[in-house]
Amino acid sequence: MSAYIRINGVLAHALFDSGSTLDCISLDFARIANILRFELRNPTSLQLGTVGSRSKVNYGTRLKLSVGGQTVDHYFDVVNIDHYNIVIGTPFLRASRTIMNFKDNTLSVFRKIVPSPPKGEGQVHTN
Secondary structure, eight states: OEEEEEETTEEEEEEEOTTOSSOEEEHHHHHHTTOOOEEEEEEEEEEOSSTTOEEEEEEEEEEEEEETTEEEEEEEEEEOOSSOSEEEOHHHHHHTTOEEETTTTEEEETTEEEOOOOTTTOOEEOO
């Protein structure tokens, strides 16, 4: 599921991905939103779901993001991702007790139900 959330006051296109084992933000969005990054002492490999698809995680950041009616400070890896500004994976999904209801096309984040998007838009909007 995708949604629009606020990060440092900037609207970001977010993918809520229960199959992702990391939370990450795109390097391009981090630059645009003036998000401070720090270099990781031990860069890690990022293995995607396809053969030969690898990248390195060299930077991290702590973000204040607004979702589910709450502002949260959370760690994110800074990586080269495409199409979304941020990927919210299982670490954040667990911490925020997020429930993704595919039948009703809704998200419950911090126990707050986010209404489904208008038909055809395919995105949930949160503030």
